[in-house]
Amino acid sequence: MTNPASYRPRPGEIPDAPGVYRFSDPSGRVIYVGKAKSLRSRLANYFADLSTLHPRTATMVTTANRVEWTVVGTEVEALSLEYSWIKEFDPRFNVKYRDDKSYPYLAVTMGEEIPRVQVMRGAKRAGTRYFGPYSHAWAIRETVDLLLRVFPIRSCSAGVFRRAASSGRPCLLGYIDKCSAPCVGSISPEDHRALAEDFCAFMAGETATFVRRLEREMASAAAELDFERAARLRDDLGALRRVVEKNAVVLSDGTDADVFALAGDELEVSVQVFHVRGGRVRGQRGWVSERVEDLDDAALVERLLLQVYGEGGADVPREVLVPALPEDAPEVAEWLARSRGAKVSLRVPARGDKRALAETVRTNAEGALALHKTRRAGDLTARSRALADLERELDLPTSPLRIECFDISTTQGSHQVGSMVVFEDGVPRKSAYRHFVVRGADGTGARDDTEAMHEVISRRFKRLAAERAAGIGGSDAVDEDGIPLSGAVDPTTGRPARFAYAPQLLVVDGGPPQVAAAQRALDELGVDDVALVGLAKRLEEVWLPGEEFPVVLPRTSEGLYLLQRVRDEAHRFAITHHRKRRSTAMTRSVLDDVPGLGPARQRALLAAFRSVRALAAATPDEIAAVPGIGPTLAQVVHEALTRPGAPALDAEAPALDAGAPAATEAVGDDAVGDEAAEPSAAAAPPRAEAGILEP
Incomplete structure (x- = not known):
């Protein structure tokens, strides 16, 4: 606990102007961000008698050991800066409204030549009309299924559309009249766009116009004794009315x-x-x-x-x-x-x-x-009990509020990678996940899992030591005036550091050999304030460094459940990155071995010649004609592909897709790994099915 008086600014130091302030803890983490019309008046409130402060405010000021501020010109600028800092530093004492999912929208891609209606999530794209958000994707699909009777616009994916166009046969929706089949020319692009505009107009609230139009057409068909068409229009009218009923008017003046x-x-x-x-x-x-x-x-x-x-x-x-x-x-x-x-x-x-x-x-x-209270009560209790179990069973000085777990993934010694996952307060903190490419002593990889574990642990704590030595972490780092530096904020970039927080508990996936390798890495670096355990898969035994026998936690222990969740998450994250590297290696091209030929130039050559075989048959002058390829590089490419035994002369070597970005590896010791870095459904081949496809 810190005495707020120890870091209270001196009188007159705080300006009487609008600005944004931030409190940092001894490890340098920004724990609170706020704004004020007058920084002097607002900050003075935090350094009042602790007994007069709200309990959470008192906890915050006694957790912090430094306060900084930035003066801005207007209160609007203060709003923007406060939002930016909260988003960047993720302060633990700020209220954060965390939505647990990405809400779906009904989207019509009006920017395409043949507009498509679909479910979309995530960032919005230019040229696309959005309606929503909706609470469930199935609600959008039900609405679209009803509206396609009246507005039969395209809803298939790009792959389905291309296959139908090449075969000359529409998909199922085209046969059942829920698509006007622009893919086979059943409707012109202009008429199809008009249908899409009507669809958007209906979704935008112009429902009465289309309902009245169908009523007139139905009455006209009945008067002409075209009862079959009148029946279809009656069903279409019923579909529109059901959609309208689902979106009842709540404000009569058309308010947005x-x-x-x-x-x-x-x-x-x-x-x-x-x-x-x-x-x-x-x-x-x-x-x-x-x-x-x-x-x-x-x-x-x-x-x-x-x-x-x-x-x-x-x-x-x-x-x-x-x-x-x-x-x-x-x-x-x-x-x-x-x-x-x-x-x-x-x-x-x-x-x-x-x-x-x-x-x-x-x-x-x-x-x-x-x-929420009903569902969360048991979860909060279980998390608190799990941390208390670990503190008691492992004889830790405090509850392990930050747990880091490491795992190694490899296939017969190739493409070795390590993963680091972080749990804070018993829940994953995915923005802090990291993955490592294992190099080994000779740069070709480690001999076994224990050597790989030693390397990964060493690199993680070397980064911690390096950042602290640079004044990016730790409470002892000071500037030339003796003022503590901002800890976990990199002074050169002003952004949060990546490895500046030390865990209270370090978990490795494995038994005594892996634990011994990790302990050796910690001893070599002089790290003695981090507890270390290993969790063996066979009997879920907890191994401590130097102990002959494991600690066997009860099978009903919440602490054991937490260790299992941490270990399983580290394994999942490691194997995901390993599969990605292995997949990248399997798609190597013969062009990767040509000196001076990077991904951009490879794409340019393949776009011009379409294949490696055609490129190998070209003359240096023809190769040099490609933009970005000079005469010298053209000669190098020609010699590499035409020398005796070159792969391009024997068989067609795998090549990069000319229209796709080349896969690259991160340069440096460590790469950031979070959920955005993992393979997603968007990266999978499109499903060949008709209807509304969710991206």
Whole structure:
């Protein structure tokens, strides 16, 4: 525990101006970020008598050992900087509204020659119309399935579309009249685009126009005694009406608004938002966050709006309805207007339909909080019990709030990789995951798993020592004036360091040999403040360094369950990276061995000659004609491909796809590894099926 008086700024040091401040702990981690109209007045509140502070605020100031600030010109600039710092440093004492999933949108790719309707998640793309978000992808598919009767636009993937065009036969949807089959020329691109525009207009709220049009066409068909067509139109009309019923009008004036509501207690806060477009509820989102800051509803709303409408966030509508106005409401409204590019009304609904809708959203928030408490009570208890079990069974000085686990993955000694996963407070912290490429003493790889484990552990803690020696970590690092440096913030870049946090518990996947290798690495580096254990797979035994017999935890122990989860996550992360490297190695091209020929030039050559065999048959002058390839390099390429025994002369060697980016390896000791670095469904071959395909 730190005495706040030990790092309190001297009188007159803090400017009386708007700005953003941040508190850092002894290891250098930024633990809190805030903004103020007057930095002097706001920071003075944190250094009052501890007995007068809120318990969470008192915990924060006694955890920190340094405070820094940045003065800005306006309060709007302070809002933007505060949001950027919270996003960059992920402070533990700031309220963070963490959504547990990416919400799906109904998207129409109007930027393509033949627009396609589909489910989309993630970042929005130019030239695409979005409707939503929706709570479930199946809700979008049900809506689209009904609308394709009336607006039979393309919904197939690019692969299905190309195959149908080349074969001259439409897919199943084309045969059952749920697609107008532009792939085989059944409809012109212009007419198909008009259908897509009608589809977008209907989804945007112009429902009455299309309902009346179908009613007139149905009546006309019946008057002409074309009862078969009238029956089809009747079914189409029923489909449109069912879609309209699913999106009932809640605001009669065609309002575009986001309606927010909060419900919480002293520990947690539940957030719900209804997205209203064209007077109809088009989507709903909700999440629950721990209330780690002592903030009232107005401050919580301000933090919420910054995170929801920040970079890459939701679209800003004309109106934002909130349960309480932030203290800096004009500045927040100006910030929202900049994001939208037009005026935004930020207010609390006082009466009428909007007030009634806000009450409905609040009811949803209260229900979500009650459900969350029911589901989380057991989980929070189990996590606390697991950490307490490990502290007791392993005789640790404190609970292991940060656990790091290492695993090695290899195939008969090739493509060796190591993984490091991090659990904080018993849950994964995936942004801190790392993977290592094992090189060995001679650069060709380690002899076995123990040598690989020794190398990986050594490199991890060498990085920790190097960053601390550079003043990026540790409480003893000071500048030329004797002032402690900002710890886990790299002073050269201003960004968080990658390896500056030491674990309380180090876990290796394996038994005594792996534990001994890891302990040898720690001893060589003089690391004596990190506990080390190994978890063997066969009997789930916990091995301690130098012990003849393992520690056998009860099979019902929450501590054992936590170690198993950590070990399994390290194994999953290691084998995922190993498979990626192995797959990359299997697609090597003969061009990879040509000196001076990088991925970009390889793609240029393959785009020009289409294959390695054709490239080998070309003359140096023909090769030099390719943009980016000079006469000298052309001669080198020609000689490499035409020398006796060259692979290109014997058989067609695997080559890089001219239209795909070349695979590259990270340069340096370690590479950042998180969920974004792993193979995803988007990287898999497209499924050859008709209908709505979720990317």
